[in-house]
Amino acid sequence: MTGEEREGVAAWAELLRLPALFTVPGDVLAGAATVPGRPGPHTLWAIASSVCLYEAGMALNDWADRAEDAAERPHRPLPSGRIRPTAALTAACALTATGLAFAARAGRPALAVAAPLAATVWAYDLGLKRTPAGPAAMATARALDLLLGAATVSGRVRPALSSATLLGTHTLAVTTVSRHETRGGSPLTALTALATTGALVLGLGRRCSGTEVSVGARQLPAYGHEPARPLRAALAVAYAATAARPYFHAVLNPSPPLTQKAVGGGVRATIPLQAALSARAGAPVSALITAALAPLAARFAKKVSVT
Template identity: 65%
Template structure:
């Protein structure tokens, strides 16, 4: 049978693969810019720093990750992304001057859509926390309140860094609460993570216009102190096996944290320009993953620590395409 002349091709039968292909081709494609705009708004590379909070909290509580931990990770991710979206919504007027390329001032995402997304993500996060258990919900509620308070009121006040630090600390406690264990063993790891977060937040406050070396120097000192707290004590003779490997994992993760965060902070302290401050903030965000892994290893869960640290290269690779700050 000879092919039909051009323009007189037979119509495909309803339900045939040709019909489905034609319908798919007829649908308007979602603009790539829209998907990228939402990726920028949500700061997707930074989301890989979130699961480690729950894993470190679960390890600190002496539990193994299970279904409640998975639900808590989902809740943590939703609340984190709600904060990212709400952050840009609250700063849209300021960003129109300092960061006109951001999704909201550039018009690629509408403010109403961003605010709706923040509310929806918050509700989803609380719902997932409720599924993880009453204790998890009891931590997720103040966590969500802290996120909204920071973005809408506290960010540009002296209490801003402390509020951001509190949110990270609560996020780690969410892992312990989801495990159904007492929160007390997780308080020191939560404080350690909060201290790192506070230091990075102090640097981020001047990342658009530059500033003095005080903030990066403070963050550098905090990084050194956190690293010292993560390193194991002097080695003791031990039989080969998992117990002997634990200090090595903890040391490697602690030094990975130091290597990721310290050098960019030193550069920013020597020359606190916007570019170098932004690099220091990005490095501080990525270093959070190694910190979480080291905290898990210090709590006796080296496998969870290594699993957490494996997210760092993914975040770094994605950060080349979408800025985490």
């Protein structure tokens, strides 16, 4: 590979925020854990769909922000000229179409969730993120991504609503902090995100009712919920440790660098949160698979920014 080709690959990795990609599969796995049944080939199609739609949002985000980035972040791939705006928009369209095609392969219920997910991604990038509804739209997209996993396995999403709410709340906090990361945030915003993290840790300690099945007159965990309790506790601690420290630093000094670190910490904390949600639903294998993505995300984050 020539130097020019390597530079091109690096530019696309930056545009697509490669480290953040590892926060995506855990959405589907956490959703699948909440419903009866086991993840199978259809779940892999759903994960592929989720990855494509997420990356479509990354490409579309930079295309929509190219004028703002030219003033505030001229080093980004589009304003720096390393990637043409038309190429980024084409990639966003192609990734969206591919994501929906993969969802169709996962089944009609999966497509029924993926379609509004794609619409939410485009609505956010093309307008909603500049309005007060922006963080809520991003939270909705993450919640829908988790519901995609539940719909793929069983065709039902109701058992996954509790987990989707917890994940969406975390995303709401991170997105709210990120709204002014280039100019610096406010101590109150970071403090609210810190408090939200504490509340979510408490929520992770509550039993996930969606995974219980009836056996005679008794209610039993569908996937061995009780043995997963120590794992759930460990993952909840990992989530709190990953998110809380940078939030606390941003509370003390909401400067642009520390606000950006708070956003990065919040993004990385998504992985242990997803893993904890899987463990909470009684799926330790899915939890461990998701948790294993964290070191990869951390490794790539040293080379490519997640924000």
